[in-house]
Amino acid sequence: MNQLKKFARRSSYVLAGLLVMLLIVLGWNYLWFSSKQLQVVPAQQILWNNESLYKHFQGAIQIPTVSERPSTLTEDSPLFQFRDYLAETFPALHRPPFVRRTGVDFGDPLIPSVLLEWPGQDSSLPGILLMSHFDVVPIETNTRSEWTHEPFSGHIDGTFLWGRGTLDCKHGVMAILEAIDRHAADGFQPQRTIYVALGHDEELGGQNGNGKMAEWLRSHGRKLHMVLDEGGCIFTEFPGLDQPAALIGVAEKGMLNVQLSVEVSPTEIGHASMPPPETAVSILASAIDRVQASPFPARIDSGLRDTLRFLGPEMPSFNRRLAMANLWLTEPLIKNQLAGKPSSNALLRTTVAPTLIQGGVKANVLPQHATATLNLRLIPGDSIEEATEHLRQSIDDARVEVSPLPFGKAASRMSSTESIAFNDLHRTIREVYPEVAVAPFVLVGGTDSVHYSDFAADIYRFIPARIAERDTQRFHGIDERIALQDYTEIVRFFYQLILNQTGP
Numbered sequence: 001m002n003q004l005k006k007f008a009r010r011s012s013y014v015l016a017g018l019l020v021m022l023l024i025v026l027g028w029n030y031l032w033f034s035s036k037q038l039q040v041v042p043a044q045q046i047l048w049n050n051e052s053l054y055k056h057f058q059g060a061i062q063i064p065t066v067s068e069r070p071s072t073l074t075e076d077s078p079l080f081q082f083r084d085y086l087a088e089t090f091p092a093l094h095r096p097p098f099v100r101r102t103g104v105d106f107g108d109p110l111i112p113s114v115l116l117e118w119p120g121q122d123s124s125l126p127g128i129l130l131m132s133h134f135d136v137v138p139i140e141t142n143t144r145s146e147w148t149h150e151p152f153s154g155h156i157d158g159t160f161l162w163g164r165g166t167l168d169c170k171h172g173v174m175a176i177l178e179a180i181d182r183h184a185a186d187g188f189q190p191q192r193t194i195y196v197a198l199g200h201d202e203e204l205g206g207q208n209g210n211g212k213m214a215e216w217l218r219s220h221g222r223k224l225h226m227v228l229d230e231g232g233c234i235f236t237e238f239p240g241l242d243q244p245a246a247l248i249g250v251a252e253k254g255m256l257n258v259q260l261s262v263e264v265s266p267t268e269i270g271h272a273s274m275p276p277p278e279t280a281v282s283i284l285a286s287a288i289d290r291v292q293a294s295p296f297p298a299r300i301d302s303g304l305r306d307t308l309r310f311l312g313p314e315m316p317s318f319n320r321r322l323a324m325a326n327l328w329l330t331e332p333l334i335k336n337q338l339a340g341k342p343s344s345n346a347l348l349r350t351t352v353a354p355t356l357i358q359g360g361v362k363a364n365v366l367p368q369h370a371t372a373t374l375n376l377r378l379i380p381g382d383s384i385e386e387a388t389e390h391l392r393q394s395i396d397d398a399r400v401e402v403s404p405l406p407f408g409k410a411a412s413r414m415s416s417t418e419s420i421a422f423n424d425l426h427r428t429i430r431e432v433y434p435e436v437a438v439a440p441f442v443l444v445g446g447t448d449s450v451h452y453s454d455f456a457a458d459i460y461r462f463i464p465a466r467i468a469e470r471d472t473q474r475f476h477g478i479d480e481r482i483a484l485q486d487y488t489e490i491v492r493f494f495y496q497l498i499l500n501q502t503g504p
Helices: 002-031 050-061 076-090 140-144 169-184 210-219 280-294 302-314 318-325 327-338 344-348 385-395 420-432 448-454 469-473 484-504
Strands: 099-100 114-118 125-135 161-164 194-199 224-235 245-252 254-263 351-359 367-379 398-404 437-443 459-467 481-485
Touching: 002 050, 002 318, 002 459, 050 076, 050 161, 050 169, 050 484, 076 169, 076 469, 099 210, 114 210, 114 484, 125 169, 125 448, 125 484, 161 484, 169 194, 169 459, 210 448, 224 420, 224 437, 224 448, 224 484, 245 302, 245 420, 254 280, 254 385, 280 385, 280 398, 302 327, 302 344, 302 437, 318 327, 327 344, 344 437, 351 398, 367 385, 385 398, 385 481, 398 437, 420 484, 448 459, 459 484, 481 484
Parallel strands: 125 194, 125 224, 224 459, 245 437
Antiparallel strands: 099 114, 114 194, 161 481, 224 245, 245 459, 254 367, 254 398, 351 367
16 A cells, blocks of 8 residues: 555655656747747838829729730730730839840740849849739620629729739739839939830640740749749738738649540440449549548648748747747647638648539430549648658449549748748738738748749749738639728738849
8 A cells, every 4th residue: 555655655756757858849949939020110201103103003993904814815815915005004114224025035926924124233243033924804795794893894882992813913013013113213223224014815725925935044044033923911810819910922733634534335324214332423422522522641841831930939828939939849739720711721722623524415324534634732842742652542343444634733841931032921921011910831822933943042922912811712713802901901012022022
């Protein structure tokens, strides 16, 4: 009995010691979990002619620049009309010292994309590349009547500018050009060369737009200090924060389409009134169900870990900050919480979305073939081969052929959060938006910046549009719009970024 008491006493001492050590580690990590937000002086307010800004932007929205395949492009296309509109709206950017390059320079006159160059004073310095695209996705005929204002009306109601392209991505095109135009008018001379790449086919993959412009820069030996494209935004609602979060894309997920195919024996087809136990369609449906039931593993890797490292110290809740400071212990809980919402779940893992399904020729005929297409967004670290094998193992049915389709791409490499370029971007955001918390993240979509991945050291994806949860459905959706005040701030952002990146 005494031995049991001694053992119990010793065990309690050990447990108490371990608990004290745990509390010390938790507390130590919490104390060192300090803010990574730069403390800066807000940027000087520059007076803009807002009426002119809005009128220029409105005109851009009124040109229906729906993406077109190269085979359908003509000189009368709205994509060329838009290029002409930019020349009319910003004449100073289309004469020396500026240089404009178009499809003629890229090997095909029927390429509407534009590459502007503002030569820097120091030719030894690598330049910066500011990117945006002016093509937009089409309006589905059956949804047109659901828009509050005509999609290409460019309607201004005093608060918002409405229309396709206001968020994706003509706000970037026009804000970049407005900022450069103002700098040029003020007599500013950049130390670094500034390139502006305006693509016409980003919604189709960008091969003939930024793909060709990247080839031109590469073949002419141009060096880039930084690339900035669309991607992250200022999210006005972010879990755990009581302030907006400016998320800078330091990488983007890869993309892969996979086809699932089922072909049954000719003896298993015929009239639907006498079906076998399984049909091509039911086999395929079971395969899709298994894929949905076997999600890719959740990972808080370097991308998401950096997001939490930047935003965790800004969370007002002590418990949340403590949890973020001690991911070694709390990671399973954080994963479980993030997995509960599609937008944050996409940051955790490679995602799979069944998007197309085909099979059969008539309602009362058993089909011999059935196919489905799955769209995968690959998190950094998951290769195309590994993702395909995961699907095969999840389906575990030899009757289902799993085939990756052409043009898949792995996730981009991670850009540095310690570089001068990132620091300048971080500083600019805080100078123009002092109330926001800045953080890196991995973009779940894709951008034209991938065309520059082999010769640009730092690629970032960010345009500071303020986006609420409801606004995320406006991208490629109904009632796309932007607040006029938000657009003015975006112009100010690019004006300040140019000053910070290329000033003396």
